[in-house]
Amino acid sequence: MTNVDEVGKSSGSARRRQVVAEYETYLRLERGRSPHTVRAYLADLSALFDFADHRGVELAALDLATLRAWLGDRAAAGAARTTLARQASAARTFTAWAARRGVLASDSGVRLRAPRAHRTLPGVVSAGDAAAALASAASGAAEGDPQAVRDHAIAELLYATGIRVSELCGLDVGGVDFGRRVVRVLGKGDKERVVPFGGPADAALQRWLAVGRPELVNEKSGAALFLGARGGRLDPRAARTVVHQVTGSVPGARELAPHGLRHSAATHLLEGGADLRVVQELLGHSSLATTQLYTHVSVARLRAVHEQAHPRA
Template sequence: MPSATARPGATARSGGRRKDPPRPDLRALRDALPEKERAVVTDYERHLSLERGLSPHTVRAYAGDVVSLLAFLTTGEDSAAARGLGNLDITQLRAWLAGQRTDGAGRTTLARRAAAARTFTAWAHRVGLLKADPGGRLAAPRAHRTLPGVLRADQADALMTASANGAVERDPVALRDRALIELLYATGIRVSELCGLDVGAVDFARRVVSVVGKGGKERVVPFGIPAATALSEWLEEARPELAGERSGQALFLGVRGKRLDPRAARRVVHEAVAAVPGALDMGPHGLRHSAATHLLEGGADLRSVQELLGHATLATTQLYTHVTVDRLKAIHDRAHPRA
């Protein structure tokens, strides 16, 4: 467990994992691909976006891994380009992953890139670009499932209090930030889901918000009175001051009146959490972890938390049970005379 007095920084944010080396300029790599391979990437992005309904962030990540793979295949004297992409085999896939490992990629990154390669080769085989699917034989080290850093309940309360105090002077941006932080913690939704919300998604009568999650799946998530109060003040007092021709029905707006960008939302949360004494450095995903942990510690059952968070499998939600057990062990070690 991290120390309660840990200072914000890279180690706290990453949970102690080794930091991967910077990725190469994927745009430059993509531009350098042969025309045929560039067209393949474009078609694959269209498949991921339109047919599978993945988020723009996920599409970018998958496409970036494919660009890396195709760049590996089409460079060097013994490249696959000379023989054609249709001859891609398991040996080349393993060599690509081995190169990633040599460059310093960690187990989690290797596991993700192997999964991205398998998804790509399955699609390429299905559309006739590959005679067989070599990705089905590709293995990678299992990703380490690290415990996410979370706020203690008293730190979460301090964060909400500070956000409310910051909005006392009724500044539109401060009111927006308060509503943003309250809703993230109250619901545990992802930052992409938050920024994608429209005004009509909020039902104040039932105190629920309709969220469109990964794969276009919609779920309804409740929120409490403090979040309802902050949202009401934002919508009634502050949003009209920021709204403009480009606002549309977006629930949260940036200072120029457009839909709030996830990067701006992350910056808001990082800065707010940094002001809480002893809190680990975290962004919106840290608030999501905190909300899930506090729900379980308060007696919520695992299936309900899975539904609230929009996890596809219960195995993902079960990670939070490890967090709560770890916290209980720490309390036991400090308080029990026979620990």
Template sequence: MVEVAVEELGDVFSGALGEFERYLRVERDRAAHTVRAYVGDVRGLLEYARRAGVSDFGGLDVGVARDWLAEAHAAGQARATLARRTAAVRVFTAFAHRRGWLAKDVGLLLGTPKASRRLPAVLRQGEAAAALDALAGKRAEPEDLRDLAILELLYATGIRVSELCGLDVDDFDHDRRTVRVLGKGRKERVVPVGAPALRAVGDWCLRARPALANEHSGAALFLGSRGKRINATVVRRIVHARLSQVEGLPDLSPHGLRHTAATHLLEGGADLRSVQELLGHASLATTQLYTHISIDRLRQSFQRAHPRA
């Protein structure tokens, strides 16, 4: 639940922000990080409006929203951030209009800055194998087996870090070599898992998880050092730390391993629709980003290898 300071926003805006948060969380069933981001963005807009002398919805027009976004742009905010802020404002103004707070939905008049789509860093196939082989050689502590299972699973399936953290022990079907994943919008999908990742997860569950498990563990597959369900921050730290132990590898996040998995699938001949389904992308356009990565690599190989390149 988001705490809203009444003295900073005034009674009208603070009450509206609280209702907006409940709308996102309960009615729209949005993910917790999305709720935090959208509420934070709208709070920034309302604080800006208050500083500009606007104390109620009668003065909240498209000019105020555009000035707020322009201030963020002048401060050097990334286009992706500006695009998210614009999306948050649009959801909020539509909500406020339906509630009767706004006479018209002023968010419809806002343009959306296109976020730059930089090609993400990925591991080459040999680099991915080197990282996993290096970690497989370190099995002295329960955390070693857990971290190997985490990296193997992220690379094998391309699942999101939030999806990995939400996995339970019984989400795996070892006979069918699949894992059941709860993705964005609480959409469930079944993802195939390769043999090395299944072995790593099996070793973790049989040989190491009991050493960390306690009364707080429940059915969680991956546990932190205190026995509770592991969180995304810890997983990001694990991935960064483990990859840094192999000389010459780029510094990747769990999302970088997701990019790597998608790229290697396409390089291996998987069709775009299958990769879209595996990754849980709502739009094929999102998956198509990875084709650019593969084409870029093909171009580099051509230039290195062809005598008339």
């Protein structure tokens, strides 16, 4: 026979699953969070619930003390500051939503704070190494292999625009304006922006559309600009592999992930004299403070500009 405690536990689990399903819908449809962010927030929420269960705290009784104890437990387990900051954000987002929906009597996470995350920068390659990597990709695409042609176009476009790999994979053929040399990008929060690209990316894209994409296209392709080996829209994981291979093709150069290539593009723009707010717009940053992380120009560059510009240098 099923005892009363088991019935209560089963009922609580069903209620929690319903709440999580509704919360996931809220994150995806109302907040416009990316699939990656939704997965991360739900994983954090699952970890929080497990912790609360272990302490005998039911969902409706989730309070600030439990939230703080959970973060403390994560910190003691060795979680990085960036992870703790994300988990605190996930908890606050959930409790604010849960309070509005009546799941919680009040927003218990409104005063939850985590250690400030250290903003670390990804690796960066020199402009010379970037050019060498792209030349290597162009050489590999010379014989017309569809995937090699695609990989060259991916690398050229990412470096030319500094767009995110998720934004690249979301591009449609109609989103490229060759007349004005711009791509229409759908970024975080479903915000659309227009980003220019130069001659090398133009040529690589034109070749991909002329001789590469037609070889891979099928009924699964739809309007996707970049396609995977089976003809569907290119997956971000496959695009990351492409970037690692292209940047790793230059002996002695740093192998980069797509964010490193984005960082390199932003750094080279700023070192070339681009205005910080223009770079902010190109990268799709909502805050100028985020873009300022890219201003780590070398001491040699600073000295050269100082000597050129300052009357008392």
